Amino acid sequence: MPHDAESNPRTVWFKALEPGELPEGRVKPVTCALRTVCMTHFAGKFAALDNRCPHQGGPLGEGSIENGLLRCPWHGWDYDPLTGKAPGYDDGVETFAIEEREDGIYVGIPAMPEHEPTVTDVMAETMVNWGIRHVWGMVGHSNLGLSDALRRQEAAGNWRARSNCCAAPSGR
Numbered sequence: 001m002p003h004d005a006e007s008n009p010r011t012v013w014f015k016a017l018e019p020g021e022l023p024e025g026r027v028k029p030v031t032c033a034l035r036t037v038c039m040t041h042f043a044g045k046f047a048a049l050d051n052r053c054p055h056q057g058g059p060l061g062e063g064s065i066e067n068g069l070l071r072c073p074w075h076g077w078d079y080d081p082l083t084g085k086a087p088g089y090d091d092g093v094e095t096f097a098i099e100e101r102e103d104g105i106y107v108g109i110p111a112m113p114e115h116e117p118t119v120t121d122v123m124a125e126t127m128v129n130w131g132i133r134h135v136w137g138m139v140g141h142s143n144l145g146l147s148d149a150l151r152r153q154e155a156a157g158n159w160r161a162r163s164n165c166c167a168a169p170s171g172r
């Protein structure tokens with residue numbers, strides 16, 4: 001399903017391609033913020049598709065356009081290179097808005113939603129209120145929420161991270 005940049009005021013535009021960078025009939029992966037999009041150039045038009053193949057996540061931007069279809073490099077599923085739809089189906093790959101400007105091709109990516117404070121943010125704020133000013137890193141999936149909360153505290157200037165292993169908060 002395409003993102004409608006005009007109805008979403010929180011779309012962020014990224015320059016994805018320089019003029020003439022992507023030849024007709026070619027594809028290319030491009031990173032826009034936290035997303036990778038598959039840029040396509042086909043039949044004189046450009047498109048931006050989610051780089052992740054719906055089958056098992058193959059990198060569509062490393063695929064190729066064959067017989068008018070974008071072919072995933074992992075298992076060969078095909079998609080329309082402009083609409084992202086799978087032939088014979090109504091669904092397929094997510095697409096993003098594009099704008100062809102004088103200085104290149106831009107992709108509209110929906111902005112990340114505003115962060116909603118969580119219990120881990122309260123934990124991090126409590127640690128700051130206790131006088132903790134340095135953190136010696138954290139590792140492990142179970143710590144990712146707290147790690148994000150600590151990054152937000154660091155961004156706010158409330159403390160500094162010292163390394164990225166072996167969690168060990170300390171005082172001043």
Ligand code: FES
Nearest residue numbers: 053056058072075
């Ligand atoms: S991951 Fe794309 S066809 Fe399997």
